[in-house]
Amino acid sequence: MSPSETTYSHPTSAHPPENTPDPTLTSSTASASVEPSSTTTTDTQDAKVETHRQSTTYSSSSAQLSHLTLNLSRALRQFPDFPSPGILFEDICPIFRNPATLNDLITALELFIAPENGGPGKPDLIVGLDARGFLMGPALALRIGAGFAPIRKKGKLPGQVERASFKKEYGEDVFEIQADAVEKGQKVLVIDDIIATGGSASAAGQLVRRLGGDLIGFVFLLELDFLKGRDKLDAPVWTLLTGQKSNRN
Numbered sequence: 001m002s003p004s005e006t007t008y009s010h011p012t013s014a015h016p017p018e019n020t021p022d023p024t025l026t027s028s029t030a031s032a033s034v035e036p037s038s039t040t041t042t043d044t045q046d047a048k049v050e051t052h053r054q055s056t057t058y059s060s061s062s063a064q065l066s067h068l069t070l071n072l073s074r075a076l077r078q079f080p081d082f083p084s085p086g087i088l089f090e091d092i093c094p095i096f097r098n099p100a101t102l103n104d105l106i107t108a109l110e111l112f113i114a115p116e117n118g119g120p121g122k123p124d125l126i127v128g129l130d131a132r133g134f135l136m137g138p139a140l141a142l143r144i145g146a147g148f149a150p151i152r153k154k155g156k157l158p159g160q161v162e163r164a165s166f167k168k169e170y171g172e173d174v175f176e177i178q179a180d181a182v183e184k185g186q187k188v189l190v191i192d193d194i195i196a197t198g199g200s201a202s203a204a205g206q207l208v209r210r211l212g213g214d215l216i217g218f219v220f221l222l223e224l225d226f227l228k229g230r231d232k233l234d235a236p237v238w239t240l241l242t243g244q245k246s247n248r249n
């Protein structure tokens with residue numbers, strides 16, 4: 001089977017099977033309540049494209065999104081046992097090397113968050129997660145006319161910060177955000193490349209809310225859905241691609 005014929009929805013042997021417990025849930029990490037979303041799933045040749053059905057523009061936007069996400073899924077590649085044994089690492093770097101796929105990514109995200117496609121609408125502020133969220137967040141913010149603020153790993157931001165510890169698919173970490181990064185009541189969208197166990201995104205959501213932000217949702221390029229990370233998030237979740245394609249390399 002050629003790479004373009006493989007399915008982007010099955011866990012591979014390098015990842016825990018669907019019913020394997022999420023390792024981060026065995027710790028004291030706080031787990032947020034689940035907010036059901038009206039997500040529908042459309043299968044394409046390579047990817048499952050999640051959209052939120054709402055208006056008459058759905059069909060054309062959905063077709064465009066299918067096209068864009070197919071291009072994006074083809075640009076991803078995988079590295080087994082990185083950064084540690086048992087992890088099948090999804091490498092997003094090739095998307096950014098090519099201006100066409102970079103544009104596809106930002107256009108797909110822009111379409112995805114549009115209210116007519118069931119998205120949350122334009123946020124006041126996009127909050128991106130260190131480090132790969134920085135590759136996507138500012139470009140999307142510029143495209144839609146929103147601000148951008150970073151959540152960084154501990155010790156990188158000057159001034160007063162809010163801090164949250166968390167567990168992720170391959171380790172533990174600490175996030176910080178500048179205390180004045182979010183204005184009270186600002187509509188905030190959190191963006192990152194990948195949601196795996198959801199530990200990183202959950203900690204980011206907590207920080208946004210602690211600063212008084214109105215957390216309108218989370219958006220990701222890729223969701224490793226078998227790890228059930230979205231169950232840790234208590235705001236709507238939008239993901240362009242789900243699952244993992246095996247034997248890509």
Ligand SMILES: O=P(O)(O)OC[C@H]1O[C@H](OP(=O)(O)OP(=O)(O)O)[C@H](O)[C@@H]1O
Nearest residue numbers: 130131132168169195196197198199200
């Ligand atoms: O859902 P989780 O299990 O929390 O994993 C997802 C997080 O892991 C990766 O970041 P990483 O900490 O590796 O940082 P990087 O972006 O600097 O590579 C990824 O970019 C997400 O932020």
Ligand SMILES: Nc1ncnc2[nH]cnc12
Nearest residue numbers: 088089090091169194196
């Ligand atoms: N499998 C994975 N590939 C790339 N980034 C990740 N972050 C958490 N899990 C990951």
